[in-house]
Amino acid sequence: MRMIYFVLHIIGKKALKFISESGGAFILVGKSLRSLSHLYKDRRLVIEQMLEIGVRSLPLVVTVGIFTGAVSAWQAAYQFQGILPLSYVGPATSKVIFIELGPVLTALVLAGRVGASIAAELGSMKVTEQIDALETLAIDPIRFLAMPRIVAATTMMPILVIFADFIALFGAFLVINMLLHVSAETFFNGVKSYFQVYDVISGLLKALVFGATTSIAGCYIGFQTSGGAEGVGRSTIKAFVVSSALILMNDYILAMFLF
Amino acid sequence: MIELVHLNKSYDSKPVLRDVNMTIERGKITVIIGRSGCGKSVLLKLILGLIKPDKGQVFVEGQxxxxxxxxxxxxxxRxxxxxxxxxxxxxxxxxxxxxxxxLxxxxxxxxxxxKKRVQEKLSMVGMPEVKDLKPAELSGGMRKRVGLARALMMEPEIVLYDEPTTGLDPIMADVINNIVIGFNENLGITSIVVTHDMGSVYKIADRVAMIQRGIVLFDGTPDALKKTKDPVVRQFIEGKAEGPIKINREIIYTRKEQEEKLL
Structure with missing residues (x-):
């Protein structure tokens, strides 16, 4: 009996924590949306974050993109052996890049680069009382810190995914042309004939949602940080794990609606 | 003027402040003393409205x-x-x-x-040439003085100081004390200082309040503090390990409490 009570107590406690944290994240989203009225005044903060989240992530996105394209082309060719001619590898790879791999892999990599770094930055500001300092200066931390990061991540993620898509396509082309000896003409004709704008748009829509969730998770977890340097470390890991999980969950939900 | 009326605040059902009543007079330096974790910093956060009390009210200029x-x-x-x-x-x-x-x-x-105001305030704290440095390039004392200068930028009526001399060498601590007195005398600023540095207390305080286990145990002038016969207050101001405040018992109590929480 005591054991059942103990298990129920733990489940109840976890459920309450989940509800309270979800509520907290929704409040953060609501307050950030309300802060959008200051977007023009705070444009400098938003542009700084766009540089940090977008431009400075480009080397990582290029690296991830080129290898994603290359490996998916190579493995598609392996799976097509004896079933389909190699001329279909290009179109098949481009489809999977635009619909799934481009947005999801870019977002997962940026969950570490962006989500975790937002949580670490805001977390260390929290434990060193810099967030309290903003409050005492009558500056809303959500408007000053969270809103620019959420806006920047939400707008930059689709742009980064466009880069990742085309770099990945280039990676696939290199493998297909140089290692599988399919001509450039066959590759590009194949890609062109199976290309659908909707595939790219659906990928970008996913990227938009992934950018928003990654930054919201990073900001919320950062603001909740306590317990000094150890707490900052915990928040950083938590932001990465939560962002990654949310990306995969949202990917599934969006796939249900989009395809 | 700031008035604290029947203030109560708990964390995880552990009371931090219990029925605190206090009036902070305009233009005076009020120093709040007490052991680490007694609720001094919580009191500052309540005065600023950074946290809400469980019970009680805080009035600033009657509001x-x-x-x-x-x-x-x-x-x-502001x-x-x-x-x-x-x-x-x-x-x-x-x-x-x-x-x-x-600004x-x-x-x-x-x-x-x-920029001119920044320069003016930096000069007031004796640091006119640091404006281009980052906080990481400043020593502890320099950072506190920049923090003081930043606190003055909006030309406030009330300044709150959370342990302004902690971690500083005695000379730098005295520099900070002089700045606090200077702000009070020259700018008419109302000051609330939280500290356990008794040297600072006797130098800067117009009035001292001591908090022990969430209760205001003493409230009076520095002279009255020196003369008090309350054994708990005496142990604190004389900085003695032996006395009615049992350090070891508190540690055991806290551990016991933690064990109870785990169960």
């Missing part, structure tokens, strides 16, 4: 801040300046950017005028 919304409380906070224990300067900004921020946010002053 109750405990029931105010965010916009109203931000208006009240009357305040705050020096944090570790200065809480924004790491990513230079000293000038740190200090200019409140950029809350005024339409041109940046040239803001």
């Amino acid at each position: 109750e801040i405990t029931t105010m919304g965010q916009e109203e409380i931000y208006k009240i906070r 009357k305040f300046g705050m020096l944090f224990q570790n200065a809480a300067l924004f790491d990513s900004m230079t000293v000038e950017e740190n200090m200019a921020l409140p 950029i946010e809350h005024s339409d002053l041109p940046y040239d005028v803001i």
Whole structure:
């Protein structure tokens, strides 16, 4: 009996924590949306974050993109052996890049680069009382810190995914042309004939949602940080794990609606 | 004037402040003393409206801040300046950017005028040449002085100091004490100082309040504090390990409490 009570107590406690944290994240989203009225005044903060989240992530996105394209082309060719001619590898790879791999892999990599770094930055500001300092200066931390990061991540993620898509396509082309000896003409004709704008748009829509969730998770977890340097470390890991999980969950939900 | 009426605050059902009543007089330096973790910093956060009390009220210039919304409380906070224990300067900004921020946010002053004010306030704390440095390039004492200068940027009526001399060498601690007195005498600022540095208390205080286990145990002048016969207060001001405040028992009590929580 005591054991059942103990298990129920733990489940109840976890459920309450989940509800309270979800509520907290929704409040953060609501307050950030309300802060959008200051977007023009705070444009400098938003542009700084766009540089940090977008431009400075480009080397990582290029690296991830080129290898994603290359490996998916190579493995598609392996799976097509004896079933389909190699001329279909290009179109098949481009489809999977635009619909799934481009947005999801870019977002997962940026969950570490962006989500975790937002949580670490805001977390260390929290434990060193810099967030309290903003409050005492009558500056809303959500408007000053969270809103620019959420806006920047939400707008930059689709742009980064466009880069990742085309770099990945280039990676696939290199493998297909140089290692599988399919001509450039066959590759590009194949890609062109199976290309659908909707595939790219659906990928970008996913990227938009992934950018928003990654930054919201990073900001919320950062603001909740306590317990000094150890707490900052915990928040950083938590932001990465939560962002990654949310990306995969949202990917599934969006796939249900989009395809 | 600030009035604290029947203030109660608990964390995880552990009472931190219990029925605290206090009046902070305008233009005076009120020092709040007490052991680490006794609720001194919580009291400052309640005065600023950073946290809400479980029970009780805080009045600033006759306005109750405990029931105010965010916009109203931000208006009240412009009357305040705050020096944090570790200065809480924004790491990513230079000293000038740190200090200019409140004016950029809350005024339409041109940046040239803001820069002049930054220079003026830095000179007041004896640091006219650090405006281009980042907080990481400053020593502990320098950071506190920049924190003080930043607290003055909005020309506040009330300045709160959270352990302003902690971690400083005795000479730098005295420099900070003199700055606090200077702000009070020259600018007429009402000061609330939280500290356990008894040297500072006797030098700067017009009035001292001691908090022990969430209760105001002593409230009076520094002279009255020196003469008090209350054994708990005496043990604290004389800094003795032996006395009615049982250090070891408190540690055991806390561990026991933690064990109870785990169960």
